[in-house]
Amino acid sequence: MTVDKTRQALLEAAFGEIHRQGFQSASLSAILHNTGVTKGALYHYFKSKKALGYAVLDEWIHPYLIATWIEPLKRGERPPLARLKQTISDAGDNLDERDIQLGCPLNNLAQEMSPIDEGFRRRTDAMYQIWLESIADTLREGQEDGSIRHDINTEDTALFIVATLEGCMGIAKNAQSREALLKCGKGVLDYLDSLTG
Amino acid sequence: MTVDKTRQALLEAAFGEIHRQGFQSASLSAILHNTGVTKGALYHYFKSKKALGYAVLDEWIHPYLIATWIEPLKRGERPPLARLKQTISDAGDNLDERDIQLGCPLNNLAQEMSPIDEGFRRRTDAMYQIWLESIADTLREGQEDGSIRHDINTEDTALFIVATLEGCMGIAKNAQSREALLKCGKGVLDYLDSLTG
DNA sequence: GGTACCATCCATACTGGTTGGTATGTGCTA
DNA sequence: TAGCACATACCAACCAGTATGGATGGTACC
Numbered sequence: 001m002t003v004d005k006t007r008q009a010l011l012e013a014a015f016g017e018i019h020r021q022g023f024q025s026a027s028l029s030a031i032l033h034n035t036g037v038t039k040g041a042l043y044h045y046f047k048s049k050k051a052l053g054y055a056v057l058d059e060w061i062h063p064y065l066i067a068t069w070i071e072p073l074k075r076g077e078r079p080p081l082a083r084l085k086q087t088i089s090d091a092g093d094n095l096d097e098r099d100i101q102l103g104c105p106l107n108n109l110a111q112e113m114s115p116i117d118e119g120f121r122r123r124t125d126a127m128y129q130i131w132l133e134s135i136a137d138t139l140r141e142g143q144e145d146g147s148i149r150h151d152i153n154t155e156d157t158a159l160f161i162v163a164t165l166e167g168c169m170g171i172a173k174n175a176q177s178r179e180a181l182l183k184c185g186k187g188v189l190d191y192l193d194s195l196t197g
Numbered sequence: 198m199t200v201d202k203t204r205q206a207l208l209e210a211a212f213g214e215i216h217r218q219g220f221q222s223a224s225l226s227a228i229l230h231n232t233g234v235t236k237g238a239l240y241h242y243f244k245s246k247k248a249l250g251y252a253v254l255d256e257w258i259h260p261y262l263i264a265t266w267i268e269p270l271k272r273g274e275r276p277p278l279a280r281l282k283q284t285i286s287d288a289g290d291n292l293d294e295r296d297i298q299l300g301c302p303l304n305n306l307a308q309e310m311s312p313i314d315e316g317f318r319r320r321t322d323a324m325y326q327i328w329l330e331s332i333a334d335t336l337r338e339g340q341e342d343g344s345i346r347h348d349i350n351t352e353d354t355a356l357f358i359v360a361t362l363e364g365c366m367g368i369a370k371n372a373q374s375r376e377a378l379l380k381c382g383k384g385v386l387d388y389l390d391s392l393t394g
Numbered sequence: 395g396g397t398a399c400c401a402t403c404c405a406t407a408c409t410g411g412t413t414g415g416t417a418t419g420t421g422c423t424a
Numbered sequence: 425t426a427g428c429a430c431a432t433a434c435c436a437a438c439c440a441g442t443a444t445g446g447a448t449g450g451t452a453c454c
Binding site for chain 1: 217218219221222298299300304305307308309311312313318321322325353354356357359360361362363364365367368370371372373377380381383384385388391
């Protein structure tokens with residue numbers, strides 16, 4: 001089979017279960033129950049629960065990161081800061097209530113697993129690096145065309161921006177409130193405006 | 198006994214175990230092993246694992262929040278923004294490598310449990326409210342004495358500040374790097390400077 | 395062209411270990 | 425002698441993981 005439907009179904013269900021419960025508390029039985037797949041099939045495609053978790057990061061969350069945060073930031077006709085702000089707004093708009101309640105899947109896994117398992121940490125760290133570079137590149141582009149201040153360090157600023165974005169997601173998740181997300185996101189956008197020069 | 202040594206030992210060990218593994222994956226057996234206390238004693242003081250988790254929040258993390266973030270911000274001789282910046286710096290300095298690796302205990306529990314259990318969410322949310330009010334009060338004090346811009350909403354700004362602080366902790370935790378914490382913290386301090394007016 | 399063979403894709407049943415929780419007993423103290 | 429502060433032993437449920445077997449579809453060979 002070219003599409004591996006069973007494997008994809010497992011990945012999707014595993015993503016959902018991990019998103020809800022976290023990796024450690026994610027139950028394989030629940031994943032099997034939700035997919036109708038049996039344990040034999042699961043262990044045919046993944047050699048362990050950890051391997052399934054890695055695959056969720058590599059094959060589900062990573063593409064999502066690329067699609068919603070990296071691709072929209074690539075050089076285009078619009079000015080870099082506008083692209084960055086637009087990307088943030090769009091990402092917020094595309095979250096449904098469930099996403100707000102459950103938080104950022106990447107951040108969830110990073111926070112839960114990075115102190116415990118190096119395989120998870122390597123993967124989440126690599127994804128954050130990609131994200132950071134993408135934002136730093138955008139900021140540098142703005143410096144080159146004169147639309148962004150030159151007295152900021154693009155990499156450090158990118159780090160701060162990602163931290164604030166994840167922080168906003170966390171605040172909104174705890175408050176279980178889109179309003180909190182919007183208020184906090186407004187803070188990020190205002191901060192970005194302060195980078196013009 | 199006036200101090201309830203056993204109970205305190207359980208709280209401390211439970212805090213450590215939860216800090217390392219998260220609440221759901223925290224093992225009562227591990228807590229018992231680390232304290233030398235038996236299961237009978239544990240269930241004499243706490244009616245369930247969840248009750249133990251609540252007690253850790255109420256009696257261990259809450260006092261820590263008050264001591265490191267609320268008390269130092271109270272009105273004093275120094276200007277409000279300086280107090281805020283100093284409190285942040287001090288909090289960062291007082292973290293050891295282990296704290297950086299394991300992250301903010303309040304944020305960890307909030308992120309893990311708020312979508313799953315309303316008792317946890319109520320507690321973490323209440324603590325964030327206290328934290329937010331404390332920072333908002335400080336900002337308002339700065340507005341009153343003219344040292345902070347009047348065109349900012351103190352509550353929204355406080356929300357943004359807390360989000361960035363937790364975001365920085367998260368970034369540092371995932372990177373397992375104090376350097377990342379410092380870089381990110383520098384971003385927060387620079388942002389605070391932009392509030393002067 | 396038939397067939398023997400073999401890898402892929404699963405299904406079922408089971409295991410040892412761990413989990414949170416409980417029932418019951420015991421010593422000590424007020 | 426009543427009750428607080430434990431200790432021990434036990435429980436059912438659940439966990440990730442495994443062993444084994446069967447169906448199916450393609451391929452090599454006579």
